[in-house]
Amino acid sequence: MVVEGQSELDRAAIGSFVALGDSFTEGLGDETPDGALVGWADRLADLMARRSPVPFRYANLAVRGRLIDEIATEQVPRVADLKPDLVSFCAGGNDILRFGSSVDRIAERFEEAVVELGAHADTVLVFTGFDPRNTPVLRRLRGKIATYTAHVHAIAHRHGCPIVDLWSMKPLQHPSAWSEDRLHLSSEGHQHVARRAAEVLGLAPVRDSATPTARQLPVQQPERLQDLRWAKEHFLPWLGHHLLGKNSPEVLEPKRPELLPL
Template sequence: MSDTQTRLGRAPIGSFVALGDSFTEGLGDETSEGALVGWADRFADRLAHRSPVPLRYANLAIRGKVIEEIITEQVPRAIELAPDLVSLCAGGNDILRLGSSVDRITDRFEEAVVELSGAAKTVLVFTGFDPRGTPVLRHLRGKIATYTAHIHAIAERHGCAVVDLWSMTSIQHPQAWSEDRLHLSSEGHRQVALRAAEVLGLAPTAPATPTTPVRDASAAAVRRGPARQTERLEDLRWAKEHFLPWLGQHLLGKNPHETLEPKRPELLPL
């Protein structure tokens, strides 16, 4: 058991604040009425049932946010709330931008961690996903791996708990991802919530869901014939319907008519 797990085992978590972008807001994990759930809501629900004290929970994450926006808009609010536990997942939208510097992104990430560590008892951070099965994004695999290594180093220096998304085999299959291949599905968010609970010593180690692995880019590259042609056509359809609109939105900015607010801006009982 890690030092973080031991510490949390002695001190019940009475308050939890989640910071970040679409991943923490819960895109890809919607109810039948269209409300967003996501790993943070699922984790908070599990935490509330396991904690001997009532849980208060706030989720300040907003889709599309880059690390500078998270630091200037969300981190100060989290410091005001002074929770027992704060989660920080940031930098993913920055890394996908042309010309972005991983060193610059992680320098700002570490500054945020230092500030949050002074207000919260425990800081939970997340690495990047392994994009090897995603067209286009798999070409950024080296950059995301470097980012992941930096996150581990930051966590080591400041005593953070880490959810290593890169190594999670339970999300390395198509069922863990929504149709756009950019956001987790309900199953993917469920797996991350379970992993976060495990990292914090709140759940036993759960085996990965036995499913078909995500296509490996290197294996797909050597395929020939109709199967490979079908994959290419599917990848082109995905790029046209999902990736290019998403990329354009990020490069040109958000829809000016779209008002985005945190779904749980206050630290309230779950």
């Protein structure tokens, strides 16, 4: 675990990084022209590799749609074999969107995973939930997500984990930080998260106060019509796809399963 007062030089000497999670960490919404996924974790790994004074290796085990139990079962145990200097852990978002899910139970599973990861990695980097205030339909889950965010803060405090507070990041409230589906970050959003994660690890200066890139936005409809259109075009297809477990074959495996040099 990272220790309070640890120097920037010590943190900059990270030689291996393993990213765990779902579509957020896999990099959905941040695609190259040929369709390859990048995402905040790849961007952070690139920054760390360029700054590391030691040979650097990186693995990304995240798979879209994964629930916290699946991440804890499929991905967390791999860390015992890989033994990285740094592991990032972001999970629970898909669980919270499920009807009738218990935030307290999700948080308990999150903490169990953090404890297991801390036994095999020097530093466990964790993430809070996003603030969905500007997202149709999901804004109605804001209280539930806020409660989970409070849980993650408490868990990070108990176990000495550095934390990326996505809820408080103002650039992520700008439309340009999100893909059209409003469920996944855009390339710009992933860049903001990568820079914030680097800053939390002592690797980069503060940049999140910068003005987000402006882009032309469509004329806004009344809120209720926006919600209905977004739910029909994006949320309901995603929800049905997710609940039925219809993942495409190419995303059933992590994109970077082994710790390898960049």
